[in-house]
Amino acid sequence: MNSLHDTSLARFGGWTASVDLPPGKRDPSIKAAEYAYRYLKDLIVTLELPPRAIITEKEVASATDISRTPVREAFFRLQGERLLEIIPRRGAAVPEITLRGITEQAQTRLVLEGYGVESICNRKIPVANDLFKIIEEQEAVYRRDPTQVLEMVLIDKEFHWSLVKAIGNTEFSQLYNTLHDRQVRIGVAMFNAVKGRPCKAIHQHAKIAEAIRDFDAPLALDRLEFHLIESLDELTGIFTG
Incomplete structure (x- = not known):
């Protein structure tokens, strides 16, 4: 060839x-x-x-x-x-969705969202109430119809987007938004592939929001890292590459 x-x-x-x-x-x-x-x-x-x-x-x-x-x-x-x-x-x-691609995006998001979390906590930006409202919306959709994966993923994305937009940095927000479509695509794939992942995501979001409410940056960052990175262990054997 x-x-x-x-x-x-x-x-x-x-x-x-x-x-x-x-x-x-x-x-x-x-x-x-x-x-x-x-x-x-x-x-x-x-x-x-x-x-x-x-x-x-x-x-x-x-x-x-x-x-x-x-x-x-x-x-x-x-x-x-x-x-x-x-x-x-x-x-x-149409590109494959691989475990490596999922992991690399999660690592990138941890850097961007983690900076947002640190800034929120250090500057005491009052974003927690907004986060809890998003979580309530997630729970409502899940209770109404857990098969509405795309809707749940879009709400999930809004939770994470809130961690970035709250700091008011336009350049930073624009950089984060370049991930949007691939972030949604990966989210749909994971929610479809892993039973119970939407419910786990809601619970983990609540834990992150509680730490942010208390402006506890180390705890919020630990919980964000678990949510984005460590929870990917359950994808082993489902996604390859």
Whole structure:
């Protein structure tokens, strides 16, 4: 195999060759490339378009009734966000969700959210009540319908986002938000894969919020690290790579 094309095919051998894409209907007020981007991103982040799936410009254009050029633009944009990987002359592959990827994101989030927690506690920023309200919302969704995984993950993300936005650093917030879509995607995967994880997450969030309420930075950081890093032990054997 000497060509980039051959190498790519070998690398993605065994991946899902084709998937059924749901039909999409574009609002005329939305540009075709923007619509294709949103359409695909939603499918990828929610796992409706599963990891290891391979899609083509032609398939997406047919499903959305738009031309292939804006689809190609969407492919490149999603590749830049690490939500697709383009395979020359083949299409694009939806990235796998690996244990290494989950762990690396958790480590990155610990650095960013940990700084937020330290700042909140040291500056005594009154964010605890907001955190408890988010936890109540999580509990309500879980009690109402524990199968509403995406909704629970989005609320989960809001809890963690609150630890960052509370310190009022725009650059820091923008940096954290670059993780958003991949953070949600990984959250959906974990909540689906590990029985009881949503319930555990709610309990761990409450423990973090209690420490923040008391402005106890060391305890809050310990609990955040357990929540983000140590709790990943239960993923061993479920996610590989």
